[in-house]
Amino acid sequence: MRKTIREIDNNEILKTLKIDCEKCFGFCCVALYFSKTEGFPNDKKAGTPCVNLKADFTCSDHKNLRKKGLKGCTAYDCFGAGQKVAQSTFNGKNWREFKGLQNQMFEVFLVMRQLHEMLWYLGDALTFVSNKNMKDQLSIRIQEIEQLTKLDANSIMNIDIEKYRTKVNSILRMANEIAKDKIAKYKINNSKNKKNLKLGYDFIGTNLTDTNLIGANFAGALLIAANMKNTDLKGANLIGADLRDADIRGANLEDTIFLTQSQINTAKGDYKTRLPKSLARPAYWESEK
Template identity: 85%
Template structure:
């Protein structure tokens, strides 16, 4: 009998959304605005290369990011948009050599990253669903968004992102309802010795260890430095939740929905934390007890 509420762990879409810095031109380290207070080396504008970005598009501080407190860098995940923009959209032409392409490339990267993020959520949704109609709908949204990421640079810059986001959000909400049905019984069983989750989205620094988190709606919630140690987050909706320094040591997030690598990278977990198969355990977690 399957222990997970996912229909499958195997999803080709998710596999293609992994970052591959070797095939990128350090786009996230130049195209984005970032600030020191968010865990980056300094304050910088869009289009200015980071002070640590080397000539070969590698980071001079790569091995020391965590030690130096550069949490913004360790958390960032482009969902594989960087390598696609570098190799497919701009066919291997880098922004240092082809200066006339710089602005366009940086803008396209930001848009493609949003499209890849939508693909991530759609791919994750697909792992929970067995209903044929919903599966077909998810697959056609995936195909549609994937085709957009393969357009030329000018066409990508003209995409109406909000139009596609609305369509994607609608099917994600439907998937969330399916997950809620699936975990209803687990939620009831767990409610006997746990408190109910209070309504709201501000859980900064909150101790949630004695709360029933099965099926919790944490969409957009602030879970910064919350204590969720040894909790079961089966079916919990974590879309857009801020998990910075959230304690998830020993917790079960195997069946949490809409969880991303970036969220995991910012949280405090350990070797006992259970993750979905599509996500990687940060190497620095191993030393956390």
């Protein structure tokens, strides 16, 4: 007998993966390694609290992060892993009061963040595929990863992350191929007077405004300070792409594939930039004049 596949609401999945710092205990400010050269307050070892982390787990310099050039802080996104570990895995216990659990909490957070990242990409894939078989496969993977996030702390620490990442990457590649076929006609009809995108992954500082970016494969690409102003990126695969200081003012990213909030947080956009419904427009972007 075929196992019943639960229908997944991708909007609900993506909604649960948004950060809620008020329900977290500053895990990202403690568990992570910081490098000052990457836009953090100072160099710090993993497991050491940030100098700006207050006793109530809020940031003493939160309103001035951008002004001080602390882009690493404003860009980071845990995909909601922080509040999940704080409120679910450890039932509201915090690492300041339960010092014996500190290391375990931090390790669980790092694993949970990876699980939630997988859920984000799987949920995002559901937004652009209509094939019933593919939707079912994505739903099965989502349910599988969801169950892992509900395990106890010790079990989470023993998860073979690479095993599940390999399985997730495989299905994401298949979903991407379906997406490419879906936009093929659109690409042909909207590519007049545009240059073809060169092969490669290094587009640092490149002017791409006169290039056809519809359906572009930017997986893992370096788009640092690239000029993509007013371009159409419908169907473009941006998984793992580095968008730091990329100019996406006026660009259409509404139907891009595998785009995350942390990538958007590092780019330069404005009120004309079109984003997927699942992502928020950074408050520091240019507003309408």
